[in-house]
Amino acid sequence: MENEAELSLTAFSVLGILSLNGELLTAGEIKQRSTFALRFFWGSPAVSHIRRELHRMLDLGLVEEREISLGGVRRAQAFQTTPSGEQRLRQWVAEGSGEEAVVTRNPLLLRVFLGREIPAADVLKIIDARLQQVEDELLDVLAGRRRGDDLGLTPHPDRLFSAAVSDYTIRQLYFDQGNLRQLRDTVAQYDETTENAGRASTMTLRPRID
Secondary structure, eight states, X not given: OOOGGXXXXXXXXXXXXXXXXXXXXXXXXXXXXXXXXXTTTSOOOOHHHHHHHHHHHHHHTSEEEEEEEEETTEXXXXXXXXXXXXXXXXXXXXXXXXXXXXXXXXXXXXXXXXXXXXXXXXHHHHHHHHHHHHHHHHHHHHHHHHHXXXXXXXXXXXGHHHHHHHHHHHHHHHHHHXXXXXXXXXXXXXXXXXXXXXXXXXXXXXXXXX
């Protein structure tokens, strides 16, 4: 049998989604919950990846499956955690280390970093699009928090830690909003004269050999 210690981070995120409300969920539903709950700090895996991890954990006894009806003749496999799965999840959370690498992939910053060959106005359009996205996400998260408060879902003893991460997300979105605005102000100063002068004064680099 495969070693439980070799579970992937995706597997633990799937276990976490199943454990959060103790629900019986299909792979597609896990995908939807992951996209909603984890999108600001953990990429939502593809359904095919989720299914692969579910079947690995099924073999390990960490989840169990049950066939459910989707209406008519349609059937689907749904999954829930087992006591062993809950225990393994608790162990993994407790074993967390500050030495774990945080991987960041930000397409916007990569484009701005490589933006010397395009007009500054085009770079500003890229920043503006991301700024609008962040502002929309912030409004959505704040509205969700208000809905949770109105429905009595927060504060709730079972949601204290997820609520703390939600607060972190809100602060992060406000930070991103301010940082993007400062980035935009900086790029807005780069007119064509400044760009040309900057290129002329650049140190000599090793030429490319074609």
